[in-house]
Amino acid sequence: MNPLGISFAYTIAATGSDNPISFDLTYFAMIISFLILVWFLKKYAWQPLMDMMEKRRQFIEDNLAHAEQERNDAEKIRLEYQEEMRQARSEAQSIIENATKISEQQATEIIAQARKETERMKESALADIGRERDKAVADVKAQVADMSIAIAEKIIRQKLDMTGQESLIDQFIQEVGDKPC
Amino acid sequence: MHEMILWQVGNSTVHGTTLVMTWITMAVIIIIVLLGVRNLTSGKPGKMQNILEWLVDFIRKLVAENMDYKKGAPLLSYLMTLIMFIFFSNMLGLIPNFVAPLFHNVEFAKLNEIFHGPVLMSPTADINTTMGLATLTIILVVYLGIKHKGASYFRHFIEPNALFLPIHIVDILSKPMTLAFRLFGNIYAGEVLIAVILMLPGLYVFGGVIGPLPIWLGFSIFIGTIQSFVFTVLTIAYVAQAVAHDH
Numbered sequence: 001m002n003p004l005g006i007s008f009a010y011t012i013a014a015t016g017s018d019n020p021i022s023f024d025l026t027y028f029a030m031i032i033s034f035l036i037l038v039w040f041l042k043k044y045a046w047q048p049l050m051d052m053m054e055k056r057r058q059f060i061e062d063n064l065a066h067a068e069q070e071r072n073d074a075e076k077i078r079l080e081y082q083e084e085m086r087q088a089r090s091e092a093q094s095i096i097e098n099a100t101k102i103s104e105q106q107a108t109e110i111i112a113q114a115r116k117e118t119e120r121m122k123e124s125a126l127a128d129i130g131r132e133r134d135k136a137v138a139d140v141k142a143q144v145a146d147m148s149i150a151i152a153e154k155i156i157r158q159k160l161d162m163t164g165q166e167s168l169i170d171q172f173i174q175e176v177g178d179k180p181c
Numbered sequence: 182m183h184e185m186i187l188w189q190v191g192n193s194t195v196h197g198t199t200l201v202m203t204w205i206t207m208a209v210i211i212i213i214v215l216l217g218v219r220n221l222t223s224g225k226p227g228k229m230q231n232i233l234e235w236l237v238d239f240i241r242k243l244v245a246e247n248m249d250y251k252k253g254a255p256l257l258s259y260l261m262t263l264i265m266f267i268f269f270s271n272m273l274g275l276i277p278n279f280v281a282p283l284f285h286n287v288e289f290a291k292l293n294e295i296f297h298g299p300v301l302m303s304p305t306a307d308i309n310t311t312m313g314l315a316t317l318t319i320i321l322v323v324y325l326g327i328k329h330k331g332a333s334y335f336r337h338f339i340e341p342n343a344l345f346l347p348i349h350i351v352d353i354l355s356k357p358m359t360l361a362f363r364l365f366g367n368i369y370a371g372e373v374l375i376a377v378i379l380m381l382p383g384l385y386v387f388g389g390v391i392g393p394l395p396i397w398l399g400f401s402i403f404i405g406t407i408q409s410f411v412f413t414v415l416t417i418a419y420v421a422q423a424v425a426h427d428h
Contacts, residue, residue: 020185020369026196026309030203031317037207037266042258045214048221049233050257056223 147176184298185307186291198295199307206269206304214265236261243414248421252329256420259321263314264413267305267364271405274303274372275398299379303368305408311365315357318416322356326423334423356419360412367408371401 151172158168188197217229226234240260244253277300284296304310326334338349378384378393 021308021365022185023309023312024187024195025190025193026199026307027313027316029195029200030304030307030310030313033200033203033207034262034266034314034317037210038259038262040211041214041262041265045218045233046237046258046261049218049230049237052221052223053234053237059223 147172151176184294186294188290196307196309197291198302199304199310201290201292201295202273202302203270203304203310205301206266206273209273210262210265210269236265240264240413243417247417248424252325252424253417253420256321256325256417260413260417263416264409267314267409267412268406270303270305270310271368271409272303272402273301274306274368274375275401275405276301300372300375303372303405305364306369306372308361308365311361312357314364314412315360318360318419319353319357321416322419322423323353325420329424330426360415364408364412367404371397371404375401 154168154172185199186197187194188200213229214233217227217233219229220227221230237257240257241250244250244256244260247253278296278298281296281298284292287293323334339346374397375394378397381393384392384394
């Protein structure tokens with residue numbers, strides 16, 4: 001130790017007690033006092049305090065774990081919804097496609113039917129026309145026959161008048177032409 | 182700087198001043214700590230509880246940095262008490278002795294002499310106190326060393342060679358001595374200097390606000406805080422050294 005320090009301490013201490021470094025029963029008294037303080041504070045302060053801090057730590061840990069789990073659950077639900085949404089969308093898509101296909105098919109069918117119908121109508125119309133024509137031809141034939149008979153009648157009636165034959169035929173033809181066909 | 186008042190106990194003596202000041206320190210610590218744990222809650226802590234929790238975390242971090250935390254956890258209560266006791270002891274020597282008039286005429290246990298003087302005394306300005314605490318530290322070191330390593334704890338005394346035994350013995354003896362004398366020296370010197378400054382003529386010019394006393398008191402607060410921290414950290418370090426597994 002620094003001799004200067006020692007002499008300094010002595011001059012100060014000279015007013016009262018002796019050497020500042022002196023051991024006696026205080027040493028044991030201090031140890032006991034301090035141990036009592038440690039025991040007391042441990043029992044009434046540090047232990048409850050640390051228990052409480054531990055409890056808080058536990059509480060926060062639980063909360064964090066809980067939050068984590070909720071987050072996971074939410075994520076799972078989100079994925080489920082997404083999946084469902086996608087399914088619904090594809091379903092809707094397929095429904096629309098189906099409907100389109102069916103409608104197209106129906107339109108085609110309707111058009112084909114219409115075509116067939118017109119075809120049928122045309123055929124029947126043609127058949128009607130043919131029939132009418134046949135009837136008309138038959139009529140014409142009958143009339144021609146009648147006319148022929150009539151002509152023959154006239155010719156026979158005026159057989160003697162040969163000079164007027166040509167004008168007579170013209171007249172007949174004129175008559176025939178006025179008849180409706 | 183205090184006159185040491187001796188109490189006669191049987192054939193021996195005890196330092197009455199030191200003991201009375203120790204009990205005052207203990208009372209102050211108990212009151213402060215009990216105020217802190219009065220309304221313990223795991224929710225939002227109050228101011229005092231917050232301070233105590235900060236202290237717990239501080240010590241806990243020190244322990245965790247120096248050793249296996251599981252081995253150090255049972256020490257927390259001791260270390261908390263240690264740092265608080267040394268800190269408040271160091272601060273006690275800086276507090277003006279405003280209770281002196283109360284004990285002016287009390288002859289019992291020489292209380293009038295104990296509370297004589299301008300400031301109170303730090304219990305840590307007595308070598309008995311610091312040596313007592315250092316002894317507890319070294320007992321703790323040896324006890325925990327044996328507890329965690331069994332008889333093989335003693336093997337480190339002869340490592341790397343039996344020739345090193347004297348060095349290891351000096352080592353284990355010097356640890357408590359350096360602990361004790363470091364703390365005692367710092368605080369005792371601080372009190373001596375306060376006593377010297379108080380003897381200076383013209384100290385109370387400017388009301389004593391500007392001058393050596395406030396500066397030295399401020400510095401003493403700093404020293405007292407540092408020394409309480411150092412004592413605690415060294416205790417942790419010594420224990421850590423004793424319980425650490427060799428590689």
